[in-house]
Amino acid sequence: MYISRVHVKNFRCLKDVSFDTCKTTVLIGENNAGKSAVLECINAILGQLRASRFEPKDLHTASKEMLPEKRDPIEVELEFQPSTGTAFTKEEHEVFLKQFDFDDNGLERLRISATYSYDVAAQEFVYEAHFQKKDGPGDRLTQRYTKAIPFYLAEALRDLGREMGTRGGFWGKLMDTVKLSDASKHEIEKLLGDVNAEMLKDKTLNAIQIKLKEMLETVMNLEKVKEGVVISPLAQETTEMVRRSDIYLKAPGADVYFPLTTFGMGIQSVGVLALFRTYVETLGLTNAILGVEEPEAHLHPHLQRFIFGELHGLANQVFLTTHSTFITDEAGLYEIVLLKRKGPVALARQIPRVLPSGKPFLEKTEERILRNYINAENSEVFFAKCVILAEGKSEKLTFPIFAKAMNINLDQVGVSVLPVGGSQFRPFLKILSPPVFDVSCVVACDGDAAKALANTLESLDLVPKDSVKKSLQNDRLLEDVLEPRRCFVVGKVGVKENLESFLFAQGFVAEFEQAISDLDGASSLDEYVQKRDATLRGQGKPAEYHKLDRKQHILDYINDAKPRYAERVAELMTKDGTTDERIPDVFKKVLRAAEAASLAAVKG
Amino acid sequence: MDILKKELDPDQFNAVSNLERPLLVLAGPGSGKTRLLTHRLAYILRSQPRKDFKVLGLTFTNKAATEMMERLVQIPGYRKERVFVGTFHRFCQETLQAYACYIGRSRHFTILDTEGQLSILTECLAEVGMTRVPPEGIKNAIETAQKRMLSPVLYAKMLLSRGDSTSAAEVYRAYEFHKQASEVLDFNDLILLSIELLRSVPALQRIYQDTYEFVCIDECQDTTLAQLELTKMLVPQGSKTLLAVADEDQLIFEWNEARVENLNELEAHYGLTLFNLNRNYRCPPDVLDLANKLIVNNKRPVRGEEERPCCGEIGDRRLLYSGGSDRRRRRSRVRFEDDQDTDG
Numbered sequence: 001m002y003i004s005r006v007h008v009k010n011f012r013c014l015k016d017v018s019f020d021t022c023k024t025t026v027l028i029g030e031n032n033a034g035k036s037a038v039l040e041c042i043n044a045i046l047g048q049l050r051a052s053r054f055e056p057k058d059l060h061t062a063s064k065e066m067l068p069e070k071r072d073p074i075e076v077e078l079e080f081q082p083s084t085g086t087a088f089t090k091e092e093h094e095v096f097l098k099q100f101d102f103d104d105n106g107l108e109r110l111r112i113s114a115t116y117s118y119d120v121a122a123q124e125f126v127y128e129a130h131f132q133k134k135d136g137p138g139d140r141l142t143q144r145y146t147k148a149i150p151f152y153l154a155e156a157l158r159d160l161g162r163e164m165g166t167r168g169g170f171w172g173k174l175m176d177t178v179k180l181s182d183a184s185k186h187e188i189e190k191l192l193g194d195v196n197a198e199m200l201k202d203k204t205l206n207a208i209q210i211k212l213k214e215m216l217e218t219v220m221n222l223e224k225v226k227e228g229v230v231i232s233p234l235a236q237e238t239t240e241m242v243r244r245s246d247i248y249l250k251a252p253g254a255d256v257y258f259p260l261t262t263f264g265m266g267i268q269s270v271g272v273l274a275l276f277r278t279y280v281e282t283l284g285l286t287n288a289i290l291g292v293e294e295p296e297a298h299l300h301p302h303l304q305r306f307i308f309g310e311l312h313g314l315a316n317q318v319f320l321t322t323h324s325t326f327i328t329d330e331a332g333l334y335e336i337v338l339l340k341r342k343g344p345v346a347l348a349r350q351i352p353r354v355l356p357s358g359k360p361f362l363e364k365t366e367e368r369i370l371r372n373y374i375n376a377e378n379s380e381v382f383f384a385k386c387v388i389l390a391e392g393k394s395e396k397l398t399f400p401i402f403a404k405a406m407n408i409n410l411d412q413v414g415v416s417v418l419p420v421g422g423s424q425f426r427p428f429l430k431i432l433s434p435p436v437f438d439v440s441c442v443v444a445c446d447g448d449a450a451k452a453l454a455n456t457l458e459s460l461d462l463v464p465k466d467s468v469k470k471s472l473q474n475d476r477l478l479e480d481v482l483e484p485r486r487c488f489v490v491g492k493v494g495v496k497e498n499l500e501s502f503l504f505a506q507g508f509v510a511e512f513e514q515a516i517s518d519l520d521g522a523s524s525l526d527e528y529v530q531k532r533d534a535t536l537r538g539q540g541k542p543a544e545y546h547k548l549d550r551k552q553h554i555l556d557y558i559n560d561a562k563p564r565y566a567e568r569v570a571e572l573m574t575k576d577g578t579t580d581e582r583i584p585d586v587f588k589k590v591l592r593a594a595e596a597a598s599l600a601a602v603k604g
Numbered sequence: 605m606d607i608l609k610k611e612l613d614p615d616q617f618n619a620v621s622n623l624e625r626p627l628l629v630l631a632g633p634g635s636g637k638t639r640l641l642t643h644r645l646a647y648i649l650r651s652q653p654r655k656d657f658k659v660l661g662l663t664f665t666n667k668a669a670t671e672m673m674e675r676l677v678q679i680p681g682y683r684k685e686r687v688f689v690g691t692f693h694r695f696c697q698e699t700l701q702a703y704a705c706y707i708g709r710s711r712h713f714t715i716l717d718t719e720g721q722l723s724i725l726t727e728c729l730a731e732v733g734m735t736r737v738p739p740e741g742i743k744n745a746i747e748t749a750q751k752r753m754l755s756p757v758l759y760a761k762m763l764l765s766r767g768d769s770t771s772a773a774e775v776y777r778a779y780e781f782h783k784q785a786s787e788v789l790d791f792n793d794l795i796l797l798s799i800e801l802l803r804s805v806p807a808l809q810r811i812y813q814d815t816y817e818f819v820c821i822d823e824c825q826d827t828t829l830a831q832l833e834l835t836k837m838l839v840p841q842g843s844k845t846l847l848a849v850a851d852e853d854q855l856i857f858e859w860n861e862a863r864v865e866n867l868n869e870l871e872a873h874y875g876l877t878l879f880n881l882n883r884n885y886r887c888p889p890d891v892l893d894l895a896n897k898l899i900v901n902n903k904r905p906v907r908g909e910e911e912r913p914c915c916g917e918i919g920d921r922r923l924l925y926s927g928g929s930d931r932r933r934r935r936s937r938v939r940f941e942d943d944q945d946t947d948g
Contacts, residue, residue: 087807091656093814098702100811108807135705 002317004081010060019348029339034346035321039291046151054116073117080110099131160268170275266298296324328379366427385414386440386598394499394566401570404577423449440597447491515568626846628876635881646679660816661689696794728778750792802837824850
């Protein structure tokens with residue numbers, strides 16, 4: 001079984017947050033948006049190792065002045081569903097026999113309610129957790145139950161030493177499962193005794209032992225006994241020895257083994273996750289749930305993807321928080337939960353699988369488009385405060401240069417440019433608009449796609465009904481529909497034009513010529529013209545390409561690999577981002593709108 | 605296993621350890637039924653290494669349940685969390701306390717004692733203008749209907765078909781209404797509502813079937829139609845591990861709507877394999893001899909076997925059936941059975 005829904009009220013910044021969860025749930029959001037709070041909240045209820053319970057300081061409040069006793073209680077509801085199909089396993093049925101709940105379709109589920117509140121009569125804070133049924137509470141959530149759905153939290157600062165060193169860690173628990181036979185114990189303990197005796201032949205060690213013995217005998221007023229004090233360099237008991245076991249790792253290229261705990265943070269971090277996996281597999285904890293904060297910590301990109309793949313592939317449910325686009329890229333669209341901060345309150349956003357009508361929220365083709373275009377390079381949109389949706393890569397490369405020239409730092413204000421690959425704005429607007437991720441959008445679209453974009457806005461209820469039709473009658477599509485929704489058209493409405501042809505038409509011919517020369521070499525344009533003539537000659541046609549206008553030569557040349565030149569052209573236009581004088585108005589509008597939207601998002 | 609062989613005779617051991625097919629153990633008085641059931645439960649606990657199962661031992665009386673538990677706790681391998689031993693009523697009570705809300709009932713019901721039943725019935729009789737009828741009489745009529753799984757509507761139909769007045773059914777209806785309004789249940793409700801619950805929530809039936817893979821039922825000769833239905837809900841047809849124990853000559857609850865037909869139906873439904881326990885460990889030979897002489901007078905043989913119980917030696921006994929009144933008289937003279945409390 002796995003947690004299928006989480007609803008948290010009044011826990012730290014989580015005033016009232018609820019979201020559906022998958023077998024793997026990827027919690028993203030800015031720092032301090034409440035990602036870790038979600039994990040710690042689950043840990044307080046189901047945590048098994050070093051789980052800290054709720055404390056008065058965890059109660060949500062907008063003002064520090066308010067005493068914890070007066071704050072609203074923490075209320076958490078966790079819903080569980082079967083891992084596969086519609087029925088829990090036989091073992092789960094046995095454990096939770098009388099605790100199940102049934103939805104309106106008679107399908108089984110488990111619901112756990114936990115509250116933490118101030119009991120005025122008892123003058124203390126009280127934690128209470130129980131199963132929830134249709135008409136009220138079921139049994140209390142006792143250890144017997146939480147042990148069957150244990151939660152383990154690996155914090156951002158994963159400390160392998162802690163997991164290895166204390167009995168509370170995975171390692172100690174794991175080693176406790178080792179049961180040596182009596183015969184083997186006896187044999188080992190005998191050997192240990194021999195080794196200890198051998199070591200005590202060392203003069204210094206022996207002298208220390210004698211001194212200690214004398215002193216302790218005096219202090220404790222003991223009779224002089226021959227073997228009263230023994231220094232034991234090795235553990236004398238096998239259980240103690242097993243517990244003290246350490247993991248050694250051979251460094252690549254070296255012949256020496258070092259304790260795992262002495263390796264760098266990245267390896268240690270992986271080590272903790274490896275320990276968890278071994279732990280749940282050895283103890284057969286198929287229902288264990290793992291929370292991992294920032295699995296990407298200290299790892300290079302390939303290892304980040306690898307670790308995520310490992311976590312994703314676990315039989316266990318995993319909740320993770322991340323800031324890594326390498327991870328969001330690998331995650332499924334529905335696995336992502338975006339936590340946003342609006343003032344003192346955190347909100348959770350995600351892509352719904354189905355609409356209330358039962359129809360899928362995203363159609364199959366829309367899912368495919370989103371998967372194609374939101375890759376590692378682009379999945380930063382989930383982290384952005386504002387996204388500029390543009391048709392192609394040219395915009396992605398030129399907008400930051402224009403912005404720089406306009407004194408806007410896109411990274412600082414949290415703006416991402418997302419090329420949607422043509423004019424397929426619909427699925428992106430769908431998932432970025434409220435009530436899904438609720439990330440502000442600015443659209444820069446080409447003239448020929450403007451009408452379709454307007455219709456998309458209307459069909460998604462982002463502009464009033466029939467407003468497109470009305471505006472078209474008045475020839476005011478741009479003014480009345482698109483621009484108020486922060487959608488801007490590069491070129492003229494209805495005219496096929498892209499960023500390159502637009503810039504070209506705006507007269508930046510010299511810049512293009514310069515860009516070609518800079519990127520491909522000074523003679524490359526001339527060579528291109530000769531090649532075109534040679535092709536014509538080969539076809540038995542008159543070789544008169546060179547007679548065409550220089551402008552046409554440039555246009556044909558750049559048609560091969562547009563984005564390469566657009567970026568350089570932008571640099572030349574803005575004198576390497578130092579002046580915005582020659583930037584066409586439409587781009588200025590796009591970037592100013594993005595900046596404003598982003599600043600508004602911060603204010604909440 | 606060796607302990608079992610030491611403690612049980614070969615017949616008992618075979619019955620205890622057979623998990624290949626469903627069994628109906630026919631056991632005479634004093635032949636060690638309770639011991640057999642106890643060892644059966646303990647055997648299952650020890651022989652099934654998996655964690656995900658419970659054993660369910662259903663009895664008809666609290667006394668039998670207590671006796672079984674007292675013995676069970678002493679047996680090595682006993683694990684409290686894996687065992688439910690109790691009466692049908694107790695089992696149903698716990699089920700309803702957990703799940704009654706899913707058939708629109710309260711989970712926090714009170715169970716009516718006889719006094720409470722009579723007090724409600726007095727009110728109901730007044731409502732339908734039958735103040736002269738003693739509540740005790742109508743109580744018996746209603747309980748008979750309940751045990752035959754007749755709702756007030758069906759009961760009225762039955763009365764009509766016999767040309768009787770339907771006023772008893774009206775009182776029955778009023779009685780049901782009163783109980784529901786005041787969140788009380790009588791003993792028969794416990795069984796009937798559990799059947800309704802498992803029928804209306806199929807997922808729950810699967811949960812119980814999954815959990816109680818091993819079911820043993822004591823004193824099956826006392827099964828009412830409602831209890832038979834409940835058994836069918838709890839134990840899937842095709843179960844290889846059901847063990848029912850019965851003594852057909854001891855239909856002690858016949859006045860409680862238990863009928864030998866129910867036992868026959870149970871046997872047919874699950875294709876139970878018959879298993880005879882022959883030795884009597886409780887009675888001296890002369891008592892048994894007398895009992896067998898009396899049983900011979902029974903009118904309707906059920907199994908057609910012509911053997912009699914013997915005392916600690918190999919031998920079989922005769923399984924016969926006679927009409928109710930005859931048998932009741934017989935029981936008043938030869939009483940082996942001491943389970944007399946019927947409070948569930």
